[in-house]
Amino acid sequence: MIKVENVHKSFGDEKILKGINTEFDKGKTNLIIGQSGSGKTVFLKCLLGLFKPEQGRIYYEDKAIQDMDDEEQRQLREKIGMLFQGGALFDSMNIEENVMFPLRMFTNRKKSDHLDRVNAVLKRVKLENVNKKFPAEISGGMQKRVAIARAIVNEPRFLFCDEPNSGLDPKTATIIDNLIQEITHENNITTIVVTHDMNSVMEIGEKVVFLKEGLLVWQGTNQEIFKTDHEDVTNFVYSSDLFKKIREVQNKEA
């Protein structure tokens, strides 16, 4: 669980986050959505401790990052898996080396133990016999699976995903979303996904937090988001032609 209390973040005179309060649940896929420029990435960076809020607290389980000493923050970083936008694999490393990278950084077990773990996570993301290939030699969807394998190789308690399915076709995007959700449930991870994608909201939005101009203006489940009358949320949800059509059909049937 991650609890956010009254988080404010500015750059110079520009207030970007204006007092965010929420909770991200353990064992669930928690989504942060909102229009471009609403503050999603700044919020994500505050959660990760990369930006320091001027005001407010962010609790990981029962301890706020603001109260952690350097060693406690290092220990926390070990428990966080990160899936970057675009996958961000190292082009010069093969798949096995990419996935092994966090293990080599954070643990000092034998190489054969590392390899066993790498093979286990690659199997979990349904990628076998690709160990010696390089990122450029596999498809975009496979690269995302490798990035997921790398994000979970250290058995994180918290998983952050920034636009995890950008650049993928809709079917592959759904497969990646579902994989993130399955892994979240299996390992009881607190997962936070920043996304623009309404299909992701529909598929995996167990908790959805909607930001507008640095304020959290709505939160709820993916079931609730399609029923709310909140104008900002409906403008966002029904900005896609597909969802507009779904609403028209629903209204006709009602």
Ligand SMILES: Nc1ncnc2c1ncn2[C@@H]1O[C@H](COP(=O)(O)OP(=O)(O)OP(=O)(O)O)[C@@H](O)[C@H]1O
């Ligand atoms: N390091 C920074 N210094 C100054 N201003 C910043 C910095 N990072 C972000 N901002 C500003 O904060 C605001 C929110 O940006 P942010 O990247 O969080 O939006 P976003 O909701 O993630 O948008 P997008 O969906 O386009 O990625 C923007 O006005 C941006 O210019």
